[in-house]
Amino acid sequence: MDTGLVIQYVVIALAVLASAGVVMKKQFPGATRRLRIAMALPLLREGRPAWLRGIGRVVAPAGMAQGGGASRSDACGGCSNCD
């Protein structure tokens, strides 16, 4: 497989993953939040290296770091029509 084709597949994979993330976040905000918390907690534990904790902070939903609740568009399932 030539390099050009590999790059194309990498771009497609990233686009598909990002799209799946958008759909999950918009349609299942509660489940997405729980999933992100479950993924972030092991990474944020005491004793983890700084770079791993950094990834954990990125994965964690905003409310977890700031202590706030879900945003308004997340509240109803997120058709974005009321934003």
Add this chain to the structure above:
Amino acid sequence: MSTAAVSPLRLALVGNPNCGKTALFNQLTGSRQKVANYAGVTVERKEGRLVTPSGRSYALLDLPGAYSLNPSSLDEAITRDLCRGFYPGEAAPDVLVCVVDATNLRLHLRFALEVRELGRPMVVALNMADVARRRGIRIDRAALEEALGVPVVETVAVHHNGAKELVARIEALGDAPQAPTARLPAAAGDGQDATEALHAETRRLLSLAVEMPSRTARIDDVLDRWLLHPVAGLLVLAVLMFLIFQAVYAWATPMMDAIDASTAWVGEWVAGALPEGPLSSLLVDGIIAGVGGVVVFLPQILILFAFILALEESGYLPRAAFLLDRMMAAAGLSGRSFIPLLSSFACAIPGIMATRSIQDPRDRLATIMVAPLMTCSARLPVYALLIGAFIPAQKVGWFNLQGLVLFGLYMGGIVSALAVSWVMKRWRRDKSEHPLMLELPSYRIPHPRDLLIGLYERGMIFLRRVGGIILALTILLWFLLSFPAAPADATMPAIDYSFAGRIGHAMTAIFAPVGFNWQICIALIPGLAAREVVVSSLATVYALSAANDDAASQALTPLIADGWSLATALSLLVWFIYAPQCISTLATIRRETNSWKQVGINAGYLFALAYLMSLLTYQVAVALGAG
């Protein structure tokens, strides 16, 4: 330093429904919350920031309108709780800005007096002071201020700088605003005594400070004589709705053609610029074909909403609610259901949330159940695609046939909603009816700024959906339609071996009786997230199924016109009148009713209705030779 010293003062806009609180909120904070000329638009608290010319900052709350601090609906309860400091997690506001409609002081001053009894610092904003002056209503502001014992200022919420004086008075209150000292004579009493005292004090204030002309609303009276007439009024309403749908087709075509041509040009350019491969396919067959297929319907959506917004602003819509009340009551709905159902034409979600203004829980549930039957704007692209492909663009008498069909589809949704609520009424034990109490606002010429803001908002909502959920689903669908690749010894087109192709073929076992092919079946799945995605999904499916590049670059409309029978198209149109698939709507029903049972009933009955009606349509059409 204490927290109180650094926290900005919290102001709350309170008042009767439709007195201009949200317009004032928008004016003061620069925000763009929805405003309209009818009661019950705001059903939740909204917060913004007011920064005065001197640089001082205030937190400003916009509260739902209330006729009294003794609430009779959920939204009124929010206002009561917030004003009294009982709202969970929120302290009482430091200053209450009581907005009163200067053209209707008899009603609005009563609420202002109730608010004053709370004993919190307050300012009264005499809103729509310009309209009152034009009608010959003379208000002695200084006398009213003295009699009320609180600052009174004139505001014109819809004019730039119309709240300048209010801002100055708020600033003049300083850091420790004074509570009003005046009280109602019978403030200690309650029930009948307190109500009597309120009425008496209102009459006293009116006699002291307000001089009414002999006829305050001659134009309103003349218009109402016709527009509220049981026969002529209904006729005007029907003609208005009919003309709106005619305009949607007659006016949108040039813009739609331009968008269509631009999309095709971009597709060709990208296909020429990129080497052939999966990335080119994703961009051309997936994103450009799919998203472009949806964007093309933006002009029709804007035209439809231009009319709806103009009607909202004019004050006609509550009259329409009044006209339809008898019909709605016969079908088991209340006249108060009209505004939530009307909101559902934009999207069922704000419509369902707007049911909070319905006091009776039974009426509220009935309205929630039928709200998804109102044709939301997301269904318009699907209708427009199918009508454009199968209904000839010809005139029937003076009318455009395509516009007539669109009108029929919208009416189909309305009639179905009435039929469903009628059946619900027959089933339930409590058959009592609730009289409609509705405040009819004065007629108003729609303000161009509000109309433009409203249209801009609708356009942005649509484009945000296109750039967000619709784009994401289109990419996912392209992936599922492109992988895995066909085996070396493939005998069928490659798409038939893809994940989505296999799912689509499996689904035809259920949907073949209603005339849906596997391409339609596939499009129904992402349509669960956003109904417009059905169009982009069909565009992607057909672009990937095309035998060659020329076929792939064809617009979707001629492709489905050649590939589907009329019976299939009619069946799909009927399916979308009921369109049971919208996850966000179901999530909102769950939140508003706090019941999974109601979600199940709603999804179940809509699916059953959609399937049965499509089956009937398809089988009858085939029997008549349209298959």
